[in-house]
Amino acid sequence: MTAATFHNALILPVVGEQPWFWGWLSVDDAGRISGLGEGTPPADAPSPRHDLEGRFLAPGFVSAHSHIYTGGMRGVAPSSPLYEWVSLNGQMLLGADAEDLYWMTLAGGLDHLSNGITSVYNFTQSRVVSIFDYERSVLAPQRVHSPEFVTRQIDGLAASGIRFVTSVRLDDEQLREDDAFTGFDTAMRYLDTVPADQNLGGSVYGAVQWSSSPATAERERTLMSSYGITNQAHFVETAEQIEIQQAKFDWYDAAGVLGPGFAFGHFVHPTDEMVTRVRDTGSAVVWQPMSNGRLGSGIADVPRLLRESVTVGMGVDDQSCTDVSDPFENMRTGLFLQRGLHSDPGLLTPADVLALHTLGSAAAIGVADRVGSLEVGKFADLLIVDPYSPHTGPIWDPVATYVLGCGLRNLHEVIVGGSTVWRRGVDDPQRARADHELTERMIASAAGSGIRPVRLSAPAGTAGS
The missing domain is CATH 3.20.20.140 (Metal-dependent hydrolases)
Structure with missing residues (x-):
């Protein structure tokens, strides 16, 4: 985990009086949120600094x-x-x-x-x-x-x-x-x-x-x-x-x-x-x-x-x-x-x-002290969601656009504890192997009960990313 600051973001904190604001969020070396606020980040906010170019920044x-x-x-x-x-x-x-x-x-x-x-x-x-x-x-x-x-x-x-x-x-x-x-x-x-x-x-x-x-x-x-x-x-x-x-x-x-x-x-x-x-x-x-x-x-x-x-x-x-x-x-x-x-x-x-x-x-489930919202001290579990790819049009109400107009097709990056665990378009060898093992092992398990799929295995080159 590395300290960083995300800025120029449309932030949805899911807590407090403001449902959204334009601003910044910083993460410390322990993978926890160390600061957030409106406008531009302070001079002492950690680097590297990531310009989100107006994308949503929301809790996982x-x-x-x-x-x-x-x-x-x-x-x-x-x-x-x-x-x-x-x-x-x-x-x-x-x-x-x-x-x-x-x-x-x-x-x-x-x-x-x-x-x-x-x-x-x-x-x-x-x-x-x-x-x-x-x-x-x-x-x-x-x-x-x-x-x-x-x-x-x-x-x-x-x-x-x-x-x-x-x-x-x-x-x-x-x-x-x-x-x-x-x-x-x-x-x-x-x-x-x-x-x-x-x-x-x-x-x-x-x-x-x-x-x-x-x-x-x-x-x-x-x-x-x-x-x-x-x-x-x-x-x-x-x-x-x-x-x-x-x-x-x-x-x-x-x-x-x-x-x-x-x-x-x-x-x-x-x-x-x-x-x-x-x-x-x-x-x-x-x-x-x-x-x-x-x-x-x-x-x-x-x-x-x-x-x-x-x-x-x-x-x-x-x-x-x-x-x-x-x-x-x-x-x-x-x-x-x-x-x-x-x-x-x-x-x-x-x-x-x-x-x-x-x-x-x-x-x-009793874990609201650690996850579920963007608050200082909580784990930096963040979603970067891009309402411009594919484009959702003008944003009249940020929360409404996020919930009603965005989806997995707009999910750009998933961050857990300040570290990226998934990013659109980036292949993940672990995911590819896990999907293959899941497919083959599930087929073998079900076969013992006489249950068989239409396709016995995934075609080559279709592993998840």
């Missing part, structure tokens, strides 16, 4: 809910609801081993970075590969791996250079209790091998939605207390078996896990009582509009949650159900769905969804 996006290993399953089950889709995902992974998950995760981390996501809450694929049992409304194990199946995913994300929270499922109903807790402990301790600036902490992959007993909620509470970590649980995501899902909310509440360290992922079909308890306990909600739409899960009532002062973040979810991990598209999808549903164009603004996918996401 935060995906508060991702399953980052899933890029090899894009386009699968294209017209299926959640549980059919997730079961097919499980079948396709039955042939995978720990090394396969390393490459799948590395490819996913690099893909997130190239789309402007610089921090992510990552649900690791459990060491127990399962399919959904409709009769019992639980996850039915199909293959069990050693803890290395999870720790190699940690290695993959660390190698990508992205910042990440690592979420691990206990699997207390699929494994012996001692084995489940030992495996969880192995993963949490393994996080010590991750560079400190990348490691945003560990978390519990909440699994009460698929459990058969309140004991799972109580065990998750023990983990949260023992390790001092957060918890995010998929909950009331789909209308399928909705009464069963809603009834399990009380298990979490009774176990005492609700609070500022707890988030519900999706939360599409809550009861009024559930919303009240989330508000009163200070719990958070993470919204995935693209995947909820793709899977026909429903539309979360995010405007109501915001009116209730609930902390809300956004995530791009699985690469196999978004199916492009594109935060610009995710913001617009959420914004347009809410406006259309409520017939109210003023219900959410571009500034609202930009805040949700940056600072709101960081707050929902």
